[in-house]
Each structure stands twice: as C-alpha cells, then as structure tokens.
Amino acid sequence: MKNILVTGATGTVGRQVVSQLLGAYCRLHAMTRNPERANLPPEVEIVRGDLSDPDSLEQCLDGVDAVFLVWMAPLTAADAAVRQIARHAQRVVLLTAPHKTPHPFFQQPNPLRLLFAEIERLIEKSGIEWTFLRPGMFAANALTWWAPQIRAGDIVRWPYPTAPTAPIHEHDIAAVAARALLDSGHNRAEYVLTGPESLSQMEQLRTIGEVIGRSLQYDEISPDEALRELPFPATAITMLLDAWAAAIGQPALVTSTVADVTGNAPRSFREWVSDHTKEFKLDFEDPIRS
Numbered sequence: 001m002k003n004i005l006v007t008g009a010t011g012t013v014g015r016q017v018v019s020q021l022l023g024a025y026c027r028l029h030a031m032t033r034n035p036e037r038a039n040l041p042p043e044v045e046i047v048r049g050d051l052s053d054p055d056s057l058e059q060c061l062d063g064v065d066a067v068f069l070v071w072m073a074p075l076t077a078a079d080a081a082v083r084q085i086a087r088h089a090q091r092v093v094l095l096t097a098p099h100k101t102p103h104p105f106f107q108q109p110n111p112l113r114l115l116f117a118e119i120e121r122l123i124e125k126s127g128i129e130w131t132f133l134r135p136g137m138f139a140a141n142a143l144t145w146w147a148p149q150i151r152a153g154d155i156v157r158w159p160y161p162t163a164p165t166a167p168i169h170e171h172d173i174a175a176v177a178a179r180a181l182l183d184s185g186h187n188r189a190e191y192v193l194t195g196p197e198s199l200s201q202m203e204q205l206r207t208i209g210e211v212i213g214r215s216l217q218y219d220e221i222s223p224d225e226a227l228r229e230l231p232f233p234a235t236a237i238t239m240l241l242d243a244w245a246a247a248i249g250q251p252a253l254v255t256s257t258v259a260d261v262t263g264n265a266p267r268s269f270r271e272w273v274s275d276h277t278k279e280f281k282l283d284f285e286d287p288i289r290s
C-alpha cells in the first residue's frame with residue numbers, strides 16, 4: 001500500500017486532496033505546522049512539519065512513497081527540502097502555476113513565477129518522478145477577495161470588472177492530484193488546469209449574487225485605489241492588477257485537462273459558489289480573520 005504525504009493539507013487544495021484520497025487504497029499522512037488546529041478527518045495520520053525545518057520534514061517523510069507538495073516556505077529552503085523529498089519518495093506532485101503558458105494573463109513578470117520556476121528546476125534535477133499541476137485562478141480566491149465585502153454589504157469595490165478568468169474549483173485540482181499520486185502514466189506531465197468557462201470578474205460576482213440570492217453591485221475602482229484600499233500585500237495586488245490588465249480583450253484560457261485526466265468535466269463557477277454559500281452569509285465567522 002502506497003504511503004502518501006500531503007503537504008499544505010490544511011489549505012484550500014491540500015484539504016481536498018486529503019478528502020479525495022481517503023477512500024483510496026493508500027495510507028495518508030497530512031502535514032501541518034499546527035496539528036492541534038488542523039481539523040482533519042480522524043482516519044488521517046497528522047504529522048507536524050514545516051518545509052523550512054529539515055528535521056521536522058525528515059520525520060514527515062519517513063516511509064513515504066509519494067508527496068503532494070504545496071510550496072509555501074521561503075525559496076532558500078527549497079534546495080534542501082527537494083533533496084530530502086527525493087531521497088525518501090519516488091514521486092512528487094507539485095502544485096505550481098501556468099507560468100509557461102503563452103496567454104497574456106500568465107505572462108506578466110512577478111516574483112512568484114521565479115519561485116515556481118526554481119522549485120520546478122530543483123525537482124527536475126533531483127531524479128524523482130514528478131508531475132506539475134498548473135492551475136489558473138482558483139475560484140476560492142473569491143473567499144479571500146470578495147466574501148468579506150459581501151458579508152458586509154451589497155457593494156464590492158474591485159478593479160477590472162471586464163477582466164476574464166476561468167476559475168477552477170479546488171475539487172478539480174485535487175482530483176487531478178489524486179490521479180497523479182495514485183496512478184502510473186503521469187511522470188513528467190505538466191497539467192495546465194482551468195475551470196470550464198471564461199467569465200469576467202463582473203460575471204463571477206453576478207453569479208455569486210444569483211446563487212446566494214442577493215443583488216450585488218460591482219463598484220469599479222482604479223488600480224491606484226485598489227493598491228490603497230484592498231487589504232492585501234502590495235506585491236500580491238500589483239501582480240494581480242498586471243495580470244487582469246493584460247487579460248482584457250480576449251477570453252481566458254480554458255483547457256480540457258481536468259476531464260482528460262479524471263474522466264469528469266470540471267465543475268462550473270456556479271457549482272463552486274453553491275458549495276460555498278455559507279462563507280458568503282452575513283453570520284459566517286471567518287476562521288482566518290476571527
């Protein structure tokens with residue numbers, strides 16, 4: 001029976017990977033820096049680990065055959081961590097990004113591209129079997145970006161209403177990850193993953209309103225206002241503003257990869273909202289902000 005270590009197991013994608021591997025023929029190890037707050041199913045073995053702490057990572061990797069890797073640590077820790085993973089496991093499935101895809105949305109210079117390119121280079125030269133998952137925009141970004149404003153009222157102040165993306169449900173990223181972790185035939189595959197349709201940000205907000213039964217208004221703000229007002233790091237906002245600006249004028253990239261790999265069509269943005277209606281409700285307590 002395969003031993004699989006899921007890093008980022010308490011995060012958006014990792015938690016889904018854990019839940020989809022639960023019924024599979026494998027032994028699951030879920031890594032977190034805070035096991036006491038992990039809130040993972042009791043069948044999962046929770047292991048304490050930090051990607052930037054080699055001793056803790058070494059313990060998490062004991063007896064492991066395959067790793068789902070969500071890199072959230074500084075780049076300086078990556079060389080040692082990738083070597084450790086390659087010493088223990090036969091296979092790694094990395095959650096990365098479509099930075100090689102020639103669509104303007106994915107081609108803006110930013111620090112994350114460099115980070116991902118370097119982690120991929122380290123993995124490629126380590127000798128381990130690898131699969132790179134390259135999802136575009138997560139539908140779940142709406143929880144960080146818009147849900148706080150939607151819980152506070154009907155107006156969402158946000159830039160670039162016409163910028164299109166093809167938001168992908170975390171379930172579908174995890175479904176591809178599960179296949180790559182469990183099955184053969186995914187070595188050296190680079191899967192560019194998207195949701196099923198190109199939707200402008202305004203259409204996405206309208207969809208949220210329709211599903212939760214509220215009439216939400218998109219109040220367009222300028223890029224400068226976004227940088228001043230939105231409660232996110234300036235580097236993250238700048239990266240997004242550049243990508244949205246470049247995306248305008250052509251549809252978002254839509255791939256068939258989720259269906260090709262899993263045999264199931266990717267879930268729509270509307271389905272994603274239906275799966276998350278409680279997070280948009282006025283009485284929802286955001287565990288990250290509370």
Ligand SMILES: NC(=O)c1ccc[n+]([C@@H]2O[C@H](COP(=O)([O-])OP(=O)(O)OC[C@H]3O[C@@H](n4cnc5c(N)ncnc54)[C@H](OP(=O)(O)O)[C@@H]3O)[C@@H](O)[C@H]2O)c1
Nearest residue numbers: 008009010011012013032033050051072073135136137138
């Ligand atoms: N958002 C998008 O549209 C998008 C698109 C493409 C790619 N991505 C990439 O997807 C990744 C984020 O995935 P996600 O949204 O599923 O994650 P997430 O929800 O932000 O959760 C982050 C996870 O990383 C873990 N973590 C943080 N620092 C760590 C460390 N030093 N060592 C070990 N684990 C650590 C956290 O676990 P604990 O706190 O429990 O330790 C948590 O489980 C990023 O690499 C991002 O660039 C995002």
